[in-house]
Amino acid sequence: MNPVVQQVTDRIIARSSKSRAIYLARLEQARKKGPHRGVLSCGNLAHGFAACNAAEKSDLRSLTKANIGIISSYNDMLSAHQPYQTYPDLIKQAVSEVGSVAQFAGGVPAMCDGVTQGQPGMELSLLSRDIIAMSAAVGLSHNMFDGGLMLGICDKIVPGLLMSALSFGHLPFVFVPAGPMPSGIPNKEKARVRQLFAEGKVGKEELLEAESKSYHSAGTCTFYGTANSNQLVVEMMGLHLPGSSFVNPGTELRDELTKAAARQVTRLTELGTDYLPIGKLVDAKAVVNGIVGLLATGGSTNHTMHLIAVARSAGFIVNWDDFAELSDATPLITRIYPNGQADINHFQQAGGMAYLIRTLLDQGLLHEDVQTIAGPGLRRYTQTPVMQEGKLVWIDGPEVSSDLEVLTSADKPFKAHGGLILMAGNIGRAVMKTSSLRTGTEVVKAPAVVFHSQHELDAAFKAGELNKDCVVVVRFQGPKACGMPELHKLTPPLGVLQDKGYKVALVTDGRMSGASGKVPAAIHLTPEAVDGGNIARIQTGDMILVDGETGKLDILVDAAELAARPLATTDLSTNFYGMGREMFGALRQQLTGAEQGACSLFITEEHLHG
Incomplete structure (x- = not known):
């Protein structure tokens, strides 16, 4: 091994010895000989x-x-x-x-x-x-x-x-x-049309046609x-x-x-x-x-x-x-x-x-x-x-791959690293998917531009306010804030900025998930903003370091000054009703942090340990 x-x-076995033993004891208690x-x-x-x-x-x-x-x-x-x-x-x-x-x-x-x-x-x-x-x-x-x-x-x-x-x-x-x-149209073509739409170079009909040929x-x-x-x-x-x-x-x-x-x-x-x-x-x-x-x-x-x-x-x-x-x-x-x-x-x-x-x-x-x-x-x-x-x-099964551009061997990998890095620093802990980052894009040190929703960012992008090196911060998107939605509306505009030559990165307590792409993104940040995380202390203009090579995630602000800053707040009331959201309020408030599984079912260590 x-x-x-x-x-x-x-x-993992040592850390979980007590909780696993309790789980197995409960399993044996539930087991019955013969049909249940x-x-x-x-x-x-x-x-x-x-x-x-x-x-x-x-x-x-x-x-x-x-x-x-x-x-x-x-x-x-x-x-x-x-x-x-x-x-x-x-x-x-x-x-x-x-x-x-x-x-x-x-x-x-x-x-x-x-x-x-x-x-x-x-x-x-x-x-x-x-x-x-x-x-x-x-x-x-x-x-x-x-x-x-x-x-x-x-x-x-x-x-x-x-x-x-x-x-x-x-x-x-x-x-x-x-x-x-x-398989539908090539993924490269789908991504190209999405980015053209973000730039305003094709209309909704062309975008829908491309999407329909992909998901078909x-x-x-x-x-x-x-x-x-x-x-x-x-x-x-x-x-x-x-x-x-x-x-x-x-x-x-x-x-x-x-x-x-x-x-x-x-x-x-x-x-x-x-x-x-x-x-x-x-x-x-x-x-x-x-x-x-x-x-x-x-x-x-x-x-x-x-x-x-x-x-x-x-x-x-x-x-x-x-x-x-x-x-x-x-x-x-x-x-x-x-x-x-x-x-x-x-x-x-x-x-x-x-x-x-x-x-x-x-x-x-x-x-x-x-x-x-x-x-x-x-x-x-x-x-x-x-x-x-x-x-x-x-x-x-086959002993060799039939397409080494898609699937290679473990002894001749595309990258020596598994494509996921833990980000940690005075902002909190997050994860970054690095497997699709282009060489030279992994490290970004730039001023923060702070938003409270992906829609705010989209509006700023369309107004031309993001044509610069920047670390986009999208907060109040965590589990307790609004259920931690995926924020893929961010991907096309940030990709456009990167293609224009700007150094851009994303920091968020929301999700980007499986489609995380070419822009370095410190996601699932914990503690989230509504739980008092330092992401709530970031101000537009603060220098932020997002280092996808070393895993550093820092606000480059004096520690005393940062600690003295009040936590930002925002009105989340519109996230709590409509489209059934009002029925999930109690459940949302029980969600643990992202690193604990963002789960409402196993809230405490006491549950694990009996």
């Missing part, structure tokens, strides 16, 4: 299978066959989730064929940051992760189920489903992807944002079937993988042959494998919050120091937009997950000795699924 990877893993529905009264059980057919009722009464709960994020407005419409019938048939039963346990909301970008609804996005976790828990709370299948793919959905599954850690769960849409059919968006990062991380953790993450929807292979996932979860129940509850599968090594996979591919910075919240759901305490040290040890071996011009389909064609996992394992960067839903050992995930004579089989 790489010594840094081992050291970080050991540190066996503890239900006759009236309870009759309610639970009242809508089933006669054969299913007989099977569920017998208490000898497993019942699998299906949780789905299906809706037909979002392309990534539309394919899930047909999955329940496929799953029920496959489970029935192996002598078990499946019931649709419940649906969870699924919202799209791409649709809500720059809109009031975006302020519900991060909060929706916890709502999804709670919604899934409601569906699973009937105690009718011996295992579960989680159908989700996009930004907050998969982390929420995983958090919920871990709260039912005594049961096995398999995560079932739907796959990316086929059922399936996940093909750029490497949080949705595709979710799929990669979950497979790295052994919760998908090997090689199933990036198979396009509507194909025979996709349907057969869904059926295979349904069959597999029945084997992992107490009534099956290989009982494996998710609470034991997701251990510290699995969490670290997920982080390493994220870093090796330049994945979404949203996971600097999501994986912390997921880890805490399993009793592990992870922080940004862990991410930073793993990033130092992990080479960047993919170039997928926004870290390159290829999309996720090109990654799949170059060798995909099988080759990625092989090269990382061979360099000792992943823990091989882990449990997975496909059996013991991560080496199983160097195989790839194919159809042969009408049957699904797994064959050895």
Whole structure:
């Protein structure tokens, strides 16, 4: 094993010894021999299978066959989730064929940051992760189920489903992807049109045409944002079937993988042959494998919050120091937009997950000795699924990449560093995605220009007020302030300024997530402005140092003067109502800081430690 990877893993285990022990004790307490529905009264059980057919009722009464709960994020407005419409019938048939039963346990909301970008609804996005976790828990709370299948793919959905599954850690769960849409127009062309629109050189019709050619059919968006990062991380953790993450929807292979996932979860129940509850599968090594996979591919910075919240759901305490040290040890071996011009389909064609996992394992960067839903050992995930004579089989994956411009080997990386750096200084702690920064842009020392929303910045840009070297500060965008929306409306104007030759950077307590691009951005800053963070003391004109090489993030102001400054305030009342936001006020106030997962469900260390 790489010594840094081992050291970080050991540190997480030691730091979490008490909380993990309590979690496992609770798991054992919840575990029951035989079908869980066996503890239900006759009236309870009759309610639970009242809508089933006669054969299913007989099977569920017998208490000898497993019942699998299906949780789905299906809706037909979002392309990534539309394919899930047909999955329940496929799953029920496959489970029935192996002598078990499946019931649709419940649906969870699924919202799209791409649709809500720059809109009031975006302020519900991060909060929706916890709502999804709670919604899934409601569906699973009937105690009718011996295992579960989680159908989700996009930004907050998969982390929420995983958090919920871990709260039912005594049961096995398999995560079932739907796959990316086929490739549309090249990402470089999409980005070019967006920037031309920001400059006023093309109109809305041209922009809409370009966007429509990019996001054009059922399936996940093909750029490497949080949705595709979710799929990669979950497979790295052994919760998908090997090689199933990036198979396009509507194909025979996709349907057969869904059926295979349904069959597999029945084997992992107490009534099956290989009982494996998710609470034991997701251990510290699995969490670290997920982080390493994220870093090796330049994945979404949203996971600097999501994986912390997921880890805490399993009793592990992870922080940004862990991410930073793993990033130092992990080479960047993919170039997928926004870290390159290829999309996720090109990654799949170059060798995909099988080759990625092989090269990382061979360099000792992943823990091989882990449990997975496909059996013991991560080496199983160097195989790839194919159809042969009408049957699904797994064959050895490629030993070399077929496109070294998209996917290279761990011993000949694009960058020696994993593309994520911890930023720290007298402003606070933040993260920066460096994997797509151009050489010479990593360090910016310039005067601050302070805004309280992305809309204020957009107006200043259009007025020509930002044609200069500057560090743009956008504050009061954190979890408690307004739910921590993504701020991608900032990306095109800041990119225009950079292309004009200005040295520009961004500092914000908001999010930029998976599409963070070529402008150095210290994001997820904590403490946030409303919690008294020093970002609330920055004044326009202050010199700010954003150093993406050393990780320094400082206001270059005398310490005494800075401490004496009053904290800025702003009227956030308009963020608290409209588009459903008024219903989330209490939840928003419970959110922890970004480094603690921006979570409302595991608020205190006392919860972790019992």
